[in-house]
Amino acid sequence: MxxxxxxxxxxxxxxxxxxxxxxxxxxxxxxxxxxxxxxxxxxxxxxxxxxxxxxxxxxxxxxxxxxxxxxxxxxxxxxxxxxxxxxxxxxxxxxxxxxxxxxxxxxxxxxxxxxxxxxxxxxxxxxxxxxxxxxxxxxxxxxxxxxxxxxxFRALPARSIAPRLKYICSSEKIACSESAVHEIAESAEGDMRSAVNMLYASAIGRQSLDGKNVHTSQKDERVSIFSLVTAVFGKTSDEELIRLSRDVDEFPEDIEQWVEGSVHTITDPAGLGLAYRSLSRADEYIGYTYRRQYHTLWRYATAVMLLGVADASAGKGIHSRILPPERWQKMSVAKKQKAIRAAVLSRLAATMQLPQATLREKYMDIITLLVDLDPETFARELALDADGLNFFLNDKSRAQEILKSLAKVEREKEPEPKKKGRKKAESPAKDADPAPAVDPVPKEELPVKSAPEERPADPPAPEEPGRKTVAHNQSTLFDGF
Ligand SMILES: Nc1ncnc2c1ncn2[C@@H]1O[C@H](COP(=O)(O)OP(=O)(O)OP(=O)(O)O)[C@@H](O)[C@H]1O
CATH class of the missing domain: 3.40.50.300 (P-loop containing nucleotide triphosphate hydrolases)
Known part of the structure; x- marks a missing residue:
C-alpha cells in the first residue's frame, strides 16, 4: 500500500x-x-x-x-x-x-x-x-x-509537514537526514499528500535517505483556474504566471474566457484597451493553432494573454467575484468541441500514462504528426470516432473515409454467418457484437456461383463506424515513443 x-x-x-x-x-x-x-x-x-x-x-x-x-x-x-x-x-x-x-x-x-x-x-x-x-x-x-x-483548510507549512515525514520514516525503519526531510517538506508547497508521495518515491526500498536521493518530481499539483485568474490581476511576477498557467488544467481558450470575464475590473481606459488587445492577440494564436494544428502556439497564446492582462491591471486585484464565463452556457458548438478534445486527451493520457497537462504542453504536435502519418492505427487503437480523428487531421472528409475503410476491414474480419439448417439460435455471449442478429442470406442460397468481385456491394458504412472499432491497446500504440 x-x-x-x-x-x-x-x-x-x-x-x-x-x-x-x-x-x-x-x-x-x-x-x-x-x-x-x-x-x-x-x-x-x-x-x-x-x-x-x-x-x-x-x-x-x-x-x-x-x-x-x-x-x-x-x-x-x-x-x-x-x-x-x-x-x-x-x-x-x-x-x-x-x-x-x-x-x-x-x-x-x-x-x-x-x-x-x-x-x-x-x-x-x-x-x-x-x-x-x-x-x-x-x-x-x-x-x-x-x-x-x-x-x-489551509496549506500546511513545511515545519508541520516535516515531523510527519520523520514519523513515517521511523515507522518504516528508514534513517532519514534532516536535509532530505526539509527538501521534501519545502517542495510540497503545503500539500501533505504530495510530500508523502515524494517521500515514498524517494525512500521506498532504502534503509536510509539523504538529500541526494530525494525525488521531488512526484509532485503534480493542479492549480485552480480561480488561483490563476486571481494571480493575473494581482501582483504576480511574469515567471510565476507562466508557471501557474502550466499547472492549471484548462485549455488556453477556456483560460481566455475566464480572464476575459474579469477584465471589466480594470477601470483605467488605457489599461482596458491593452487588456483587450492582449486577449484578441491570444485569440488569433488560438484560432491559428486549430486551423494549422500547430499546438506549440498554445503556449504563446497563454503567455500573451496572461502577461498582457497582468500588465494592464497593474496588480490592482479583482474587486468582484470570479465567475465562469457566461458565454459557455450559450456556446453549444464550442462545448461540443471541448468535449471532443477532452475525450481525445483523456484516452491519450490513459494510453500514454501521462497527465493531460503534460500531453497538451509537450506532445500534442508530435502526436498530431504521428496521427497524420498513420491515422488508421491511431483511430483503431484509440477507438476514435470521426470527430476524434478530425481533431488531429483537421479534415473531416479524410477522417470519415479512413473510418469507413476501417469499418470495412472490421466487417471482413467478422466470422462467416452460421450455415443454414441449424436447429436453434444460440444465445449470444453477453459482450458479443450484436451485428449479425438477423442472418444474412446464406452463401448456398445465392443465385449463381459468383466470383469474388461480383459479390454484392457492401452495405453503406454506418454513420460513425469509429465508435465500434476495437478497444485501444496500450502496449502497441506508443511502442518506442
Ligand atoms: N493534515 C494532514 N495530516 C496528516 N496526513 C495528511 C494530512 N493531509 C493530508 N495527509 C495525507 O495525505 C493523504 C491525502 O489526504 P486527504 O485525502 O485528506 O486530502 P484532501 O485535502 O481531502 O485532498 P483532495 O481535495 O485531493 O481530496 C492522506 O491519506 C494522508 O496520508
Missing amino acids: EWAEKYRPEHLADIVGNTSAVRQMADWAKTWTARSKPLLLYGKPGIGKTSSVYALARDMNWDVIELNASDQRTAAVIERIAGAGSTTASLTGSARKLIIMDEADNLQGTADRGGAKAILECIKNARQPIVLIANDLYGLAAELRLRCEPVQ
Whole structure:
C-alpha cells in the first residue's frame, strides 16, 4: 500500500495542522441536531479534508456514506439517504450516518443531473449530518454555499509537514537526514499528500535517505483556474504566471474566457484597451493553432494573454467575484468541441500514462504528426470516432473515409454467418457484437456461383463506424515513443 493511504490519519487528533478547522468540526459534530447546517470543507488538495471527515466519523462512532460518483448524486438517491425518511439506525447500531459529498464544486453540468438541486433540497430537510468537500469555495452555487457552515483548510507549512515525514520514516525503519526531510517538506508547497508521495518515491526500498536521493518530481499539483485568474490581476511576477498557467488544467481558450470575464475590473481606459488587445492577440494564436494544428502556439497564446492582462491591471486585484464565463452556457458548438478534445486527451493520457497537462504542453504536435502519418492505427487503437480523428487531421472528409475503410476491414474480419439448417439460435455471449442478429442470406442460397468481385456491394458504412472499432491497446500504440 502506498504511504499516503497507509498513513492516512485515523482520528482527528492525528490530523497535522489546521487545528481550528478540526476543532470547528468536532464542535459541530458534538452539538449536531437536525437543524444544524452542513459543513463545507474547502481548501487545496492533499491537506487533510477527506481524512478529517473520516476521522471525525470514527471519533463520533458514526457510519459514513460517501456520494462521490456523479451518477450517485441524483435527487432520488440523496433523498433516500439523507432525506426526511432516513432517520433509522444503521446495521452497526450507529444512530447517525455521516453523508460525505466530495467534489461538491463539480456539481454543475450534466453529470450530476439534478444533483445540485437535490443537494440543496436535501440540505434543507436533512435528518443526517452532511459534509461537503470542495477545492474552490466559489465553485459552488451561491445558494448552496450560503446554506453551509464553511470550514477553511489551509496549506500546511513545511515545519508541520516535516515531523510527519520523520514519523513515517521511523515507522518504516528508514534513517532519514534532516536535509532530505526539509527538501521534501519545502517542495510540497503545503500539500501533505504530495510530500508523502515524494517521500515514498524517494525512500521506498532504502534503509536510509539523504538529500541526494530525494525525488521531488512526484509532485503534480493542479492549480485552480480561480488561483490563476486571481494571480493575473494581482501582483504576480511574469515567471510565476507562466508557471501557474502550466499547472492549471484548462485549455488556453477556456483560460481566455475566464480572464476575459474579469477584465471589466480594470477601470483605467488605457489599461482596458491593452487588456483587450492582449486577449484578441491570444485569440488569433488560438484560432491559428486549430486551423494549422500547430499546438506549440498554445503556449504563446497563454503567455500573451496572461502577461498582457497582468500588465494592464497593474496588480490592482479583482474587486468582484470570479465567475465562469457566461458565454459557455450559450456556446453549444464550442462545448461540443471541448468535449471532443477532452475525450481525445483523456484516452491519450490513459494510453500514454501521462497527465493531460503534460500531453497538451509537450506532445500534442508530435502526436498530431504521428496521427497524420498513420491515422488508421491511431483511430483503431484509440477507438476514435470521426470527430476524434478530425481533431488531429483537421479534415473531416479524410477522417470519415479512413473510418469507413476501417469499418470495412472490421466487417471482413467478422466470422462467416452460421450455415443454414441449424436447429436453434444460440444465445449470444453477453459482450458479443450484436451485428449479425438477423442472418444474412446464406452463401448456398445465392443465385449463381459468383466470383469474388461480383459479390454484392457492401452495405453503406454506418454513420460513425469509429465508435465500434476495437478497444485501444496500450502496449502497441506508443511502442518506442
Ligand atoms: N493534515 C494532514 N495530516 C496528516 N496526513 C495528511 C494530512 N493531509 C493530508 N495527509 C495525507 O495525505 C493523504 C491525502 O489526504 P486527504 O485525502 O485528506 O486530502 P484532501 O485535502 O481531502 O485532498 P483532495 O481535495 O485531493 O481530496 C492522506 O491519506 C494522508 O496520508
